[in-house]
Structures are given as structure tokens and as C-alpha cells.
Amino acid sequence: MSNQPQIPVVVNGAMGRMGREIVNAIAAADDIKLVGAVDRKSEAIGEDIGEIAGCGPLEIPVTDDLEATLVMAQSEGNAVMVDVTHPAKIYEQVRAAIAYGVRPVVGTTGLSPEQIINLAEFAEKASVGCLIIPNFAIGVILMQQAALKAAEYFDHVEIIELHHNRKADAPSGTAVKTAQMLQEVKPSFNPPQVDETETLQGARGGTTEEGINIHSVRLPGLVAHQEIMFGAAGQVYTLRHDAMDRVCFMPGVLLSIRKVLPLKSLLYGLDKIL
């Protein structure tokens, strides 16, 4: 046990698939303590999040009042908010945390590039660290790094992301980030080869401004998967990552909680703190 003070953490979205996993991971981490569990699920308000998450009582009741929880966390000093909620309110939630000096670790996806720029400016002005992490899994980061090398040699690439059918946003934040990274290597991909017609709208997937096609599959039975397919004459080079259990995201979550503390501005992507 270190003699360093524990990092106080609020989990926003604590009742969700990721939230419960994160509560368990924090409960098992000696250097981090859960101080708040926020969720909009009214049926759980007041219940012990540890009992709900399955790690035993933590004496932290679920609340739906994020602002009051941020005020409490602010008084703790050096606090972190991990957000794994929903695209609809994430921008306002991150701004609120920064305003209260509670460092956001944003797992929630769906922020637009413009929103990320605005949050970066706000965090810089407030001198509050913020991490926006579309994917906490180290395997995804390694896949993205391999894809950057491939992008130097291939002009044609498409991304296929596959998720459970309870996912609120499409394409995934991971696919968006992957495309953004590839587009830093080469300004455009997939030069047109034919006068193409979609007889079924959307059949070719969504297309980024730089020409990368992204396809989103949603099926029960899936968790989180992505393929990056590069093509050239006579060959296809495919990179794939499969998350079979959300426990794979937990080392990245805990690393982000520890790494956000000394920051005074916003970083986007787990690769920035490895």
C-alpha cells in the first residue's frame, strides 16, 4: 500500500455496462477511491453502487445529481470524473466537471471534432487536465499504430466496426479516431475507380471528407470489434481487434485516472498517455 493519498473518483454512468466494470476496477485499486456514483436510472437512487456492481458494499449511494457530486468532489481536491454515459449530454457534463476543477476522463463517445476543440480551449483556460479516450483497450492502440504504417503504402482502406445492438452512436468513436489518425498520414484515400451508384442508400457505409468508408454493424452477441482493411492490386491487408469482455478496457481506465492528474490541458486518445 503506497503512502500517497488515494485519487478520489466520481463515475458518471455508474449503473451501465462500462460503469459497473469501472466501479469494480476502482474497488480493487489501492491508489484510487470511489467518492461518487452518478446515473440517471431513478430506480437505483440511494442504493449502494458496490452492491449493484457486485463488489460488495462501498457506502457510495447512487445519485442522479451530477452537479452536487462535482461540488463534493471539488472539495476532495485532485478529483477525477470518469464519464461513461451517452452522447446526448456528454459535452455539457465534461464542461461542468472542468468548471468545478474535476478532471474528466471521457470514455463516452460521440463528441464532434468541434466540441473536442471547444473542450480543449476550455480546459486550457481553466488549467484542468482532461482525457478524451475513445478506446481504453491497449490492443486497439496497437492496431491503430500498425494501421498508420500500412497507410504509408496503401491508398485504399475501409473500416468496419462491429458492436452490440445497444450502442447509441454510429460510427464508433474508435472508428472515427482511427480514420482521423490515418488521414494525418495521407490527405485522401480511395480515389474513385468507377461511376458508382448505391441502389440501396448507405450500402457503401459512411464516408469521411478524406474518402475513408466506415461501416457499422450492430448485432446482439457482439461486444466491440473493429477491422481495418487495406487493399491494393492482388492483395488485402486486414487488421482486427476483438473485445470479448469489457474487462479489457479497465487497465486503460485506471491508467487514465492516474495520468490525468498532472495535466493542465486536454489530450485526445490513449496513445497520448502511453
Ligand SMILES: NC(=O)C1=CN([C@@H]2O[C@H](COP(=O)(O)OP(=O)(O)OC[C@H]3O[C@@H](n4cnc5c(N)ncnc54)[C@H](OP(=O)(O)O)[C@@H]3O)[C@@H](O)[C@H]2O)C=CC1
Ligand atoms: N472508451 C472506451 O474504451 C469505451 C467507451 N464506451 C462508451 O461509453 C458509453 C457508455 O457505454 P455503455 O456502458 O455500454 O452504455 P450503457 O447504456 O450500458 O451505460 C450508460 C449508463 O449511463 C446512464 N446515463 C445515460 N445518460 C446519462 C446522463 N446524462 N447522466 C447520467 N447517467 C446517464 C445510462 O442510463 P440509461 O440506461 O437510463 O440510459 C446507463 O446506466 C458509450 O458512449 C460508449 O461508446 C463503451 C465501452 C468502451
Ligand SMILES: O=C(O)C1=N[C@H](C(=O)O)C[C@H](O)C1
Ligand atoms: O459502445 C461500446 O461498447 C464501445 N464504444 C467505444 C467506441 O464507440 O469506440 C469503444 C468500444 O468500441 C466499445
